[in-house]
Amino acid sequence: MKKFGYQQANIDHTLFIKHRAGKVTLLIIYVDDMIVTGDDTIEIEGLQKHLASEFEMKDLGSLKYFLGVEVxxxxxxxxxxxxxxxxxxxxxxxxxxxxxxxxxxxxxxxxxxxxxxxxxxxxxxxxxxxxxxxxxxxxxxxxxxxxxxxxxLFKKNSHLDLESYTDADYAGNITDRRSTSSYFTFVGGNLVTWRSKKQNVVSQSSAESKYRGIAQGVCEILWLRWLLTEIDFRPNHATKLHCNNQSAFENC
Structure with missing residues (x-):
């Protein structure tokens, strides 16, 4: 892929990117399955021919099924x-x-x-x-x-603004009294990432547990901003981060 002019994304090593004449082509691969997308139809055709000359492969057309996910x-x-x-x-x-x-x-x-x-x-x-x-x-x-x-459902919206919501329960685990952090993130008004995970340590207050949840949400925001920047869709606005605990925000 690199010899054919593609760059391996720093944020995700399974993603390869090529910018040409103001357009972009993306290839993401998992073992022997891949998705090719972008707005450069000429480059996509050239990429398919290049891959076919190197590997035995089959073009399945428009994306309909990938790794158990139906599109x-x-x-x-x-x-x-x-x-x-x-x-x-x-x-x-x-x-x-x-x-x-x-x-x-x-x-x-x-x-x-x-x-x-x-x-x-x-x-x-x-x-x-x-x-x-x-x-x-x-x-x-x-x-x-x-x-x-x-x-x-990923709707066709006119923007790519990032927005994140974070939360955490305080001492939610009745066995070890650890809290669980959670976040979910929107890009362009569509839900793209979400996670809930028990915290590694016992938080001493509700504000501390919320603060740890905010920290995980911020890490996800940074990852998404870097990813969008690498594929040439740099966010134009600051990312909105939501949390329902004022004390946690005051400590940020």
Missing amino acids: TRSKHGLFLSQRKYVMDLLADIGMLDCKPADTLIVENHKLGVYVDQVPTNRERYQKLVGRLIYLSFTRPDIAYASAPGRGL
């Missing part, structure tokens, strides 16, 4: 879902005939270790949890709502 285009934008992945998962665990559920667990439910818990098949449980985590690629609400066809 549907419409006049409203792009819709991403994992319906086939969900159905395959249900078939593997023998729950193909189950009914969709509006709510899977109670909101604000406290998880923890209890002495009267019944042991389970650890390997099977970890495999299922791992697949559910991957399902959250298009279903950030998977813990609280379940329907195979749901997903994310």
